[in-house]
Each structure stands twice: as structure tokens, then as C-alpha cells.
Amino acid sequence: MRRASARLVNAVVLVALVVSGCTQAVRGFPVAGSVITRGEVDTGFIRGTDGGPIDQLAATAITDVEDFWEQAFPATFNQPWRPVSGGIYSVDTADPAAKPPPCTEKASDVEGNAFYCPSADAIAWDRAALLPVLQDRFGDTAVVIVLAHEMGHAVQRRMGITPEAERRDPQRYPTILTEAMADCFAGSFLKWVNDGKAEHLDIGADTLDSALGALVDFRDPVGTSPNDRSAHGNAFDRVSAFQDGYQQGAKFCAGMTVQNRAFTQQSFTTADDRDRGGNLPFDEMLTSITPDLNTYFQALVTTSGGTWAQPRATTTEQEPDCSGDQGPVAFCPADKAVEIEVEEDLPELHARIGDYATGVLLASRYGLAAMAALNKDLRGEDAAATALCLAGAYTNEVFTRQQGFGLSPGDLDEAVQVLLAYDYAARDAQGGSAIEPGFKRVEVFRGGVLEGSKPCGLT
Structure with missing residues (x-):
């Protein structure tokens, strides 16, 4: 992802975390398929x-x-x-x-x-x-x-x-x-x-x-x-x-034409972003994206007639267990908190796939927080699909920005990779009812990316 301005990053460090073929092949992730x-x-x-x-x-x-x-x-x-x-x-x-x-x-x-x-x-x-x-x-x-x-x-x-x-x-x-x-x-x-x-x-x-x-x-x-x-x-x-x-x-x-087909592929716009491969370091990613997620979902909940209470973003050295097995990032409804594991699984995903693998997982759990603010059921496959779709809607927001914190080339690819390989972003607030297979997860996420929150069923 692209960095926000230096002043914004410095400000969010203080508030975000309670605890500190026919073309060139590029390696993806293997998923066996027999015929x-x-x-x-x-x-x-x-x-x-x-x-x-x-x-x-x-x-x-x-x-x-x-x-x-x-x-x-x-x-x-x-x-x-x-x-x-x-x-x-x-x-x-x-x-x-x-x-x-x-x-x-x-x-x-x-x-x-x-x-x-x-x-x-x-x-x-x-x-x-x-x-x-x-x-x-x-x-x-x-x-x-x-x-x-x-x-x-x-x-x-x-x-x-x-x-x-x-x-x-x-x-x-x-x-x-x-x-x-x-x-x-x-x-x-x-x-x-x-x-x-x-x-x-x-x-x-x-x-x-x-x-x-x-x-x-x-x-x-x-x-x-x-x-x-x-x-x-x-x-x-x-x-x-x-x-x-x-x-x-x-x-x-x-019927595809240049008039009716939009493409998300981008070239790098700054030398700094290119030199980083479009990726922020893990700690910087957390301190940059959490306040941005809060701002986005606050506006979404308010527009939908609800009252937003900013979740506490807390880090943990072990996989969160506050509400079932949601993976390395979890929304804890009772505590109104988003717990983030920072010692093993999430940093490994970040390093292996890229920074927006972290972004997608965080965005889906903030999606659950938005659903809780609107008194939506947080259990079941429908809830998991809404949370994942909202992660796509947030992605739509940061992709279309012209300045400030936003997506870098490669971030959407990282989203596809993490959704194909893992179901974390598609689990409900109890850690169950995950959407399967990865093809379906990508489809649900893509709906939010292309249309914003409209297809997510939040209202």
C-alpha cells in the first residue's frame, strides 16, 4: 500500500494500537485440482x-x-x-x-x-x-x-x-x-x-x-x-x-470493449513505492491502516443510520481466542475490540504474500464491527459473506483515492492470493461458517471491490 502523509502516519501511531500463455509467470500459491x-x-x-x-x-x-x-x-x-x-x-x-x-x-x-x-x-x-x-x-x-x-x-x-x-x-x-x-x-x-x-x-x-x-x-x-x-x-x-x-x-x-471493461492494473507512481515493491513494513502497515479502517467504517455505519464506536485495536502474541477461531485477526464483540496477532501467522502472511494480505484480514474484521454497530447477526455464512464483501467495499474506497493512504500496484493480487489460500477473511464472528471454496471467496470480495457496499447486504 502507499504511505499516507508523514503527519498522518505520526498521528495514527499515537492512537491506532493500544499495544505497540503467454506472459511471464509469477509465482502464486498451489491449489491441486484433478480432472x-x-x-x-x-x-x-x-x-x-x-x-x-x-x-x-x-x-x-x-x-x-x-x-x-x-x-x-x-x-x-x-x-x-x-x-x-x-x-x-x-x-x-x-x-x-x-x-x-x-x-x-x-x-x-x-x-x-x-x-x-x-x-x-x-x-x-x-x-x-x-x-x-x-x-x-x-x-x-x-x-x-x-x-x-x-x-x-x-x-x-x-x-x-x-x-x-x-x-x-x-x-x-x-x-x-x-x-x-x-x-x-x-x-x-x-x-x-x-x-x-x-x-x-x-x-x-x-x-x-x-x-x-x-x-x-x-x-x-x-x-x-x-x-x-x-x-x-x-x-x-x-x-x-x-x-x-x-x-x-x-x-x-x-461484448467486452474498452468502454465497458475497467482494469485495475496500475504502474508505480513513485520511486519509493516501486523500490518497496508496493509493500509497507508490517508495523507501519498496522499503524497506517487501522485508523483508516475506522474512518471508513464510521462513515459507512453513520450513513446507514447506526452509531459507531471505534473498536480498540490491540495486539497479541498468540492467535486471538476472544470469539472462536477467526484466525490471526479477530473481532471480539463483547470487548468491542479487534485483536491482531503480531508474532507469527500474520507477519508470515504479510511477508509471504504482501501487505494487503494483512489489509484484507483486518478489513473483514472491521466489517464485522460495522455489522455489530448496526445490530446485524454476526453468525453464519451470510454474516461471513457480508464481512468479506465489506472488505471489498473498503478496498474499492482506497483503490479509487487520488492521494493519501491507498492501494499500490500488486495489492489486489495479494487480496486474491490470500483469499484463495486461506478462509480467515470469510469466517463469521464465531470463527465458523467460512465461505468455500476460494473461488467463491474471491467472487464475494470482488462484488465489494467493483460496486462498493451496495451488494453487501448491510442495509
Whole structure:
């Protein structure tokens, strides 16, 4: 997060705490996801295949994705689907003698990548250093999603979104938009599979977290400008596009434009923020965000007709146990306090994911405090969802600020990562009724980010 002004930080120290592919892969968090396949698909149509398990999975994915577009393309565009005509290529990038696929000069050009070649209408992947790595880290679903994304680019070519069209009108078809559309198409395909409509793939809803994990892994490096010609989107934007496709279908994806699609990716605005990687030290984060949370939720409660009493923000060396197991940050209704564990789990999350992992957990517990001020039930899944949504609403507030304490590039990605890996921010005031899976947690949080407190059910 960005620092507030020095005077503000100095002031809050006194009052806040009672106790003192196709883009560069960036590591996310592994979430295993298995895929059941019904019968074997012949890998013979894949050029360069070794017929092994990875290409067997890829062949199954490609076959079902083509079947999906045989149905979805006419329904979306009122035109028949034209299958990929230039070939499907599996490249062993570990073999110096391997033949290069279209759009490359040598096999090593494919290393660590999967791509669609529009000039040849072909899809290629690295079966040595990409697909097995994704499978190992995220499970089979990640392989399926990557190939569905590349097929999404083939869909765009059939829509008329070609490299020539992009060069003629880059403002209409920026890379970040076309990549979001491909992510969205992949989401619509996975929903079709989860609805039991695929002939070969059987992917349960419990594997959705692995799909999002792969998208997090392929986000742009923090600080990449959204106007960069190679920009694919940060984790929040990519996950948002995938979830939109999953929830709203291919027709929604096809309608994406620069006018109706907002992106949260940002470049660094100060050298200081860039040098810190957009992260405040743990202690400084606590002393900066707690009074800001108080100010935001005071205004929200007052506007909603309630009376706000500032919770005492207290630190503890052990995980809070004042009200069930809420994790390293807890709202204690009886004491009207927010307890923050500062010795182990929370500092570790802060160091491993980033400062806004801490921010999301704190914001959700202040959300419970706001609910208590409005005499809302703090128990059950609905309460957990409201608290998480309010954390998203607070995120919307700090993201849209032009000055002072606000989000840095990478903060929204950190929110996605902590929500996928942990359910702390989605527990009720008794430490139970957590929202599962991570896909659903991200969806609830995203509602607050995009719409503020309106969808949170606070009033």
C-alpha cells in the first residue's frame, strides 16, 4: 500500500494500537485440482506428440474445447464454428532436434509457453517445461484452462480481432482487453464442463481454485502498465474476467470493449513505492491502516443510520481466542475490540504474500464491527459473506483515492492470493461458517471491490 502523509502516519501511531500463455509467470500459491476423463482421446491429431500423459490430457482438453465452440459460437455470433485449421503442436523444448511450430524459428522459442499463432491458425505448447509444471503445481485443471485460453484467441480471430486489426486500432483492441476476453472465454468453457455437458472432461466445482491459481501464476509482474503492448492483466483482472465468463457466458465475453471493461492494473507512481515493491513494513502497515479502517467504517455505519464506536485495536502474541477461531485477526464483540496477532501467522502472511494480505484480514474484521454497530447477526455464512464483501467495499474506497493512504500496484493480487489460500477473511464472528471454496471467496470480495457496499447486504 502507499504511505499516507508523514503527519498522518505520526498521528495514527499515537492512537491506532493500544499495544505497540503467454506472459511471464509469477509465482502464486498451489491449489491441486484433478480432472476425470471419460475414455481416451487419440493424440494422433497433435503434431509432434509423444502420446504421453500430458499430451493425452491436452488432446482431451482441445477436443472438448472445440466441441464447446461448435455449440457456443453459433449461439453467440450466429455463424458456424470453423475448427482450428493450422494444426495443434506439442513441442518438446528439451529436445534440440524438435521441429518448431508456426510463429517460431526454433523449438526453444516455445519454452515455458503456450500460444495461438493467428497467421497460421495454430495452437502450440511446451510439453516439457510448461504443461507438466502447471499440472504439478495446480493440477490438471490448470492445463485445461491454459489451452481453453489459447482457443479463446482463435475465437477472436473468427470475430475479426486479428493482429492487423489490433495494429490499425490499438486503442480499440489493447492487449490487456484481448487477454481478458480469452480468460473470459475460458471461464465460460469451464462452466459448460462443470454443467456436465462435455463428452470427455469431468471437472468438479472444487477444482475452480486451481484454475484461478494458474491465472494468478500468469499475471503480469507488479507495476506493469495497463498500456504496455504485452500487458495481460494483473491477477485481479484475470480472475475477474474468468469469473465473468463462468457466471455470464460467452456472449458476455464477446461484448467486452474498452468502454465497458475497467482494469485495475496500475504502474508505480513513485520511486519509493516501486523500490518497496508496493509493500509497507508490517508495523507501519498496522499503524497506517487501522485508523483508516475506522474512518471508513464510521462513515459507512453513520450513513446507514447506526452509531459507531471505534473498536480498540490491540495486539497479541498468540492467535486471538476472544470469539472462536477467526484466525490471526479477530473481532471480539463483547470487548468491542479487534485483536491482531503480531508474532507469527500474520507477519508470515504479510511477508509471504504482501501487505494487503494483512489489509484484507483486518478489513473483514472491521466489517464485522460495522455489522455489530448496526445490530446485524454476526453468525453464519451470510454474516461471513457480508464481512468479506465489506472488505471489498473498503478496498474499492482506497483503490479509487487520488492521494493519501491507498492501494499500490500488486495489492489486489495479494487480496486474491490470500483469499484463495486461506478462509480467515470469510469466517463469521464465531470463527465458523467460512465461505468455500476460494473461488467463491474471491467472487464475494470482488462484488465489494467493483460496486462498493451496495451488494453487501448491510442495509
